[in-house]
Amino acid sequence: MTLTTTDLLLEATGISKTYGAVVALHAASLAIRPGEVHALMGANGAGKSTFVKILTGAIRPDTGTITLRGRQRIAHSPGEARHSGLVPVYQEPSLIPDLDIRANLRLTETPIEPFRHWAGELGLDTLDLSSMARQLPLASLRIIDLARALAIDPDVLMLDEMTAALPANLTERVLEVIGRRRGGSKSVIFISHRMIEIASICDRATVLREGETVGVVDVTAGAEDQIVQLMLGQAISDMPAVGKGAGAGARASDVTPRLAARSLSARTKLHDVSFELRPGEVLGVVALEGQGQDELFDILAGSERPGGGELLVDGAAVSFRHPADAIRAGLVYVPADRAQALLMQRSVRENIALPFTARMRTWGLIRTRAEHVKVDAAIETLQIDTRAQGEVRRLSGGNQQKVTIARWVAGGVKTMLCFDPTRGIDIRTKHQIYLLVRDLAAAGAAVLLYTSELKEVQLVCDRAIVIFGGRVVAEIAAADADEPTLLRAAYNLKGDAAIPQLAAAEPGSGSVVAPVAQQEAN
Amino acid sequence: MGASTSRSGGGAAILAAVRRNAWTIGLVVFMALLLVFTKIIQPSYGAAGLQGLGSSVLPLALAAVGQAIVVISGGIDLSIGSMMALTSVVSATMMNEQPEEFAIVVVICVLFLGLAIGAVNGTLAVVTRVPDIVVTLAMSFVWAGCALLVLKTPGGGSAKWLLNLVTGSLGTEWIPRAAVLLIVVVAIIWIPLRRSRLGLSIYAIGSNRLAAFRSGVPVGRTRIAAYMAMGLFAALGGLSLTASTGIGTPVPGPYTLMSVAAVVLGGVSLAGGRGGVFGAVAAVIILQLIRSDITFLNINPNLAVVVQGVILIGVVMIGSLVQIRRARA
Amino acid sequence: MSGSASVQPTRASWASAAAWRGMFRDRPIVPLVGLLALMIVVIRIVQPDIISPGWVGVTFRAAIPLAILAACQTLTFLTGGIDLSVGAVASMSGFMVATLVGHQGLAVALLVPLLIAAIAGAVTGFGVGVFRVHPLIMTLGMSLVVLGLANVWQLIMVQTGGGVPPDLRTLGSATLGGILPYSLLVFVPLAAFILFLLRGTGYGRLLYAIGDNPIASRLSGVRSWQVLVVLYSLSAVLAAIAGFLYSGLTNVASVSLVDTAVLPSVAAAVIGGTSIMGGRGGFSGTIVGVLILTVLTSLLSSLGYPEAVRQILFGAIIVAVAAAYTRVTAES
Structure with missing residues (x-):
């Protein structure tokens, strides 16, 4: 069952990437056979997005090799990756809002006729090419983005969460069209959180955990449990129960x-x-x-x-x-996107104390001592790790999320x-929350x-x-x-x-x- | 049946094109109304007035075209006035007491100089990752200093044929040479650029840089190209200054901020990706017409500046109000 | 995440480089003061006789009005804005004082331009905060309005004459014992106020908050338009005060007096480490930035370099310093 390198369409081995002291990837690998739909899986923070960026040329790996059709290459830009045959489609469509569809196609040198064909296949046969991307609904844009990628007929098509929030009927069509690519000479890398989709169209799945490829699974009936096991790792069993009923x-x-x-x-x-x-x-x-x-x-x-x-x-x-x-x-609000909630360049203290000074009559002198008492209590309640408290952006995701909650806890909820x-936060912090x-x-x-x-x-x-x-x-x-x-x-x-x-x-x-x-x- | 649908489709396309360029069309209509108004309040305003209008707006119009290109790409250039001063003094110094024919060499050299200083601005912004506004502000000092190094006080000279190029009329007396020159220059440089893949890329990086990057647009190189195009127009603006005044002046004029104002009035979004150069040119002409109308009306000419400021603020306020409302609706 | 994110102790050279980086990021004032000291040492070497108590006084005297204008830029930068109207507002107020003082007396002559500045600033703040006009455009438009109105005023007042009041001249240009300029009497309280505003008040916190993340500020209940209206009014009032000092310093009342100081004021704030993108910086860095620019000017003129060289060096320093900041504060 082992395949030699030449049988593989795309092979990435020993990929590592370090940001400062944070290791995002340290032994990631991926092997794609021709004609397969291959799932890339991993919990949030497993290094999936870094891996995607490396494959598509958005960033360069520190070490590792990538081989496409037997030719070794590491793309230095998304443009280069496209030319070598790897075309990604993302959750947010990469269409230029202020250009019409025709210009968008020209920008990526996409032939129009195949595009029209694929758009039709995906249920978008009445598309007016002179409409501005800005004016189209998001779901249409995603379909256009996918049709644009299919029109090039790339060796490797990479779909990064592109079915998320797509209405069910469109999702079905997308899956059907993707599924048709199985068995040919071209392949698809499919990234999704939806296990049902993985089960319905993928041949194999590569699972990442903590920056490392921890397993490659043949997707057959019952493979979901195995994938989940790999994603979670051995250390973490089921979550402890939370006391309720008080x-x-x-x-x-x-x-x-x-x-x-x-x-x-x-x-x-x-x-x-x-x-x-x-x-x-x-x-x-x-x-x-x-x-x-x-x-x-x-x-x-x-x-x-x-x-x-x-x-x-x-x-x-x-x-x-x-x-x-x-x-x-x-009514206080904790948004999902921490980038919407935090002052990334400011300290933990200032972030927590932000609502205290929001109203005009609190614009004056800060009562430092009273503020410290409240903020420290909130930090204590949420067990925030304050070692890097000078700038919130240097905290881990879990700690950042705690800060957004602490902001409201400090004032009394x-x-x-x-x-x-x-x-997107780790299991321990989840439990604390x-x-x-x-x-x-x-x-x-x-x-x-x-x-x-x-x-x-x-x-x-x-x-x-x-x-x-x-x-x-x-x-x-x-x-x-x-x-x-x-x-x-x-x-x-x-x-x-x-x-x-x-x-x-x-x-x-x-x-x-x-x-x-x-x-x-x- | 088929014919009727295609006709209605064509009508819809025209309608869509009109809607897309509504702002520019509105500006041109307003400009025409202003011209009529000018004729009414000053019946003697005629061919000579148009010729004067043409040569007086030429430097700022060229600057506005250059600024528009950079702003469309998502940047801004606060050194355009200094660049014009530098190219102006270089051309004036080189042409001083030289034969007329030599001026052609000078023009070519100065255009290349414009491309080069634009490339320096763009490269610095790309490589240092410092916001464009800071880099170009700093470079405005540098280019103004260079202009002073070339020429301490206003001086130098200009070829006669250059002066003839920007003043007077062509064919009938109603067509100012400056206007023809402007149209030709924009037609030669901007229109092919706009239609090229580079032009698309300039719009793309201004509209959504991440999407452009993911679509395979070389973002850094495209930004530098936009700055180079701007440098070219700044050099043309500098040459037009030298040509129209016959000398080079090392002190930057008000072109930097006025070009930004014209670009915004011309419908180019400061956020990038939207608008075109023609709106900016129309805005320059409108601003100049308002200035002359106020003079004709015997109103204190300083009020012209106030009116320009009020128009700038008012138009932008209304524009953003419309946008806020649209976002809420 | 928790395992991979832990910081491993590595080679000492890396640690020290990181320490330097960290210091430059968290305390940019230290390397800035170092740069300033270096320039003074250079002056001492190349022109030993130039440094005297008198030179210090002259340097301060020139730096103070610029520092006040740079305060306007610092405060607006913090919210992600900029104030290009400071030149027009400052020139207008200096000119107004000179024309009003003859008939109305000094108090009124000072109050009227301050009031006009505050109104102009409030309008700017409304434009930026409520109508969401880009601050660059809003302040540019406002400077055209103020400049034009000042010109109209000039034409009206051309007969009445007047001049820079002697008190203002003393305040702007005289020094105590040849060392301490009287303008310190204005500047020290102002600087203390601004430093306190930024560090010790809720309002100062909000300036940083709005600049760092307007969405987060809004979700935390901050009504940013209120903050911005107050901010641009304050900025205009500061500019007006700087205008008084400029006219006192130069003994000139002209509607274009301060125009040339706008770009240096922006430059000083940039050099001082305040990010034009908002959320980061402070006034102490700006003061050092102003001193660096002023001392550099003094050094170059004492060496006999032309104005051109000064401008080129200004530009080069801004780019270099801004690039250094961008490098050390970049994420990851």
Whole structure:
């Protein structure tokens, strides 16, 4: 079963990359056979994105060799990688917003006819080449990006999370088109978090962990468990349980809800969302990507105004014009993207103390001692490693996330809105965050927690609401919220129907590739 | 059926093109209205007025074209005034008391000098990774200093035919030579550039640098190329200064900041990637027309500066207000 | 992550290079003061007789108004902005004082331009903060407006004459015992105020916060337009004060007096280590930056170099220092 180097289409061996003292990759390898769809897997922080950057020529490895069709080469730029036959498609399309599609094709020297063919295959047959990339919906742009890559017919096509947040019907088409490339002479590197997709189209999977290739798995029935095992490693078993139930007394339904939403709607994304969040409760929000949860949290945090519906805090109707209004009403927001939350060049202390001086009457003299007490207490509560506290950007991802939470803990939390707070951080920090959330609830705070990791619901939440297509489609008690149940609910499945069909039939998903005119009409 | 759809498709294409260039078209219409207005308030304004207008806007128009190219690429050049001063004094010194024919050599040399100093600006910005605004600000000192080294006080000379090139009219007296020159220069340099892959790349890196990089655009080289194109236009601007005044002046004029203002008024986004050079040229002409109208109206001429400032602020404010509203809608 | 991120002790040379890098990044003022000291040593070697108490006084006297203008740039840089209107505002206020003092008395003559500056600054702040106009464009437009209005004022006032009031001349140009310029009386409290503002007040924190990450600031409840309106008003008032000192220093009242100081003020803030992209820097570095530029000017003129050489060196130093900052503060 072993293959010699010449049989491989692409081979990367001994790739390492170090940033300062941080080792991003130290023994990564990848071997792609002709005609296969090969998954590249790894938990967040495993070095996947660094590996992708090296393969596509965005950065250079410190050591290691890359061979494509038997010819050794390391690309020095994405342009060079393209010319040697490796074309990537990313989650954010690399189309130039201010150029029309035709100019975008010229920029990458893509022939138009094959492009049209592939765009048609992918369900985009009415595309007007003179429309500006800026005016097209994101899903169309991704399809265009993929069609553009297919039109070149590259030796190796690399898809980096390109199906994320793509509507189900399009995802299906993409997978179908990708699957057709199996068995030929060209190959696909497929990167995705969705195990279902991996199982349906991939031949083999390479798994990275802590900068190292830890295994190559043939994707057959039941391979998922093996892949997950490799991704997690031996050291980490299942997560320890988190104590729950302390806030149970406050969850009686006769208590005035801390936060109540009544038929909230926003633009095209959110149609009718109602829920109640009671003091002492952790309410989970579950949704596939792009179902309106971003808009919901933006509204609750005061960043966006709702198109309709009503929002009540402690029984009184509120209307937020600015995040400051939401904060004053006790609603504090922890965004998923730490780059949105942190002052990267400033100290841990300044980051935590930022809300203290936000209001005009606190512009004056800083009461240093009082501030220190609060900040130190928050640092203590969250166990933030303050060795590199001069600049937040030098902290690890987990510590950064703790700082964004500490900012609100320091001032005392009434209602916390957490949007996927454990995204891309290590397991130990995750667990600390779970404990903290439970502690906050036990102390009477209310927490709304959106999570993309379904198992967190049972670990942390008291109950969960499921949003699909901008509507709340289910409410599930924590006891019943195991992963299969949540996933079925997230796909809005009833009974035992197969997953993709129903999702594809949902109204709204078809409009993603609507012509430009409709988009402009909005 | 087929014909009707194709016609409506063509109509839609025209409509889309109009919409895409709405700002530039609006500027040209406004410029025409201003010309009519000028004629009304000053009935004697005629061919001579147009010729004067042509030669007075030429240096700034060239600077604005150069600045527009850099701003489209996502940069900004605060040294363009100094570059014009340097190229102007170099050309004036070289042409001083030389035969007329020698001026052709001088023009070619100065154009190459423009390319070279543009390349220096661009290379420094790319290699040091210092923000463009800081690099070019620093280089504005350097080029102004170099201009002073070449010529301490205004002096030198210019070939007669160069002067004739930027003043007077061509064919009928209604077509200023300066306007023809401007159109020819832009047509020779900008239009082929705009249509080339390099031109696309310049727009691409200004619009979304990461996407451009991922699409295989050599970002560093393209930035340098944009600065070189700007250097070329700065050299042309410097030559036009020498030609129109007959001497070289080592002190930078107001061209740096005015070119930025014209570019913004011309519909080029300071964030890069959007707009074109024609809007910037129209904006230069409009600013000059306002200045002369205020003189004709016997209003304190200093108010012209105020009006220019108010227009700059007002237009940009309205523009960003529209954008904010559109983002909310 | 936790395992791979740990810092391994390696060769001593690397450690010391990193230590230097760290110092340059965290305390840029140390190498800057070193550079300044080096220049003074050079002056002592090439022109031993030039350094005298009088020279110190003259240097300070020239540096102080520039330092105030550079404060405007420092404060606006911190939020990711820039203030190109300082030249026009400063010239306008110097000129206004000279024309008003004859009829209205010194107090009114000083207050009126300060008030005008504050209004102009507030308008700028509204443009930047509420309408989100790029600060470069907004301040450029404002400088055209202020300059034009000053010119109109000049034409109106051309008959009344007037001149730089003697008190202002003393303040701007006289020195105590030939060493300490009286303008220190203005500068020391101002500098102390700015340093305190940046280090000890909530407002100062917000300047850094907005420049570092406007989205994070907004999500933390900061209404940045309020901060920016106050900032640009403050900047304009500082520019007006600098304008008083400039007219006192030169005994000239002209509407274009301070134009040539705008780019040096930007340069001083850059050399002083304040990032034009926002979120990093401070006023103490800027003061040293101003001194470096002023001493360099003095050195070159004492050596008989022409203005041209000074400008070229200015430019080269800005690029070199900015490149050094970019290198040491770059991520990873």
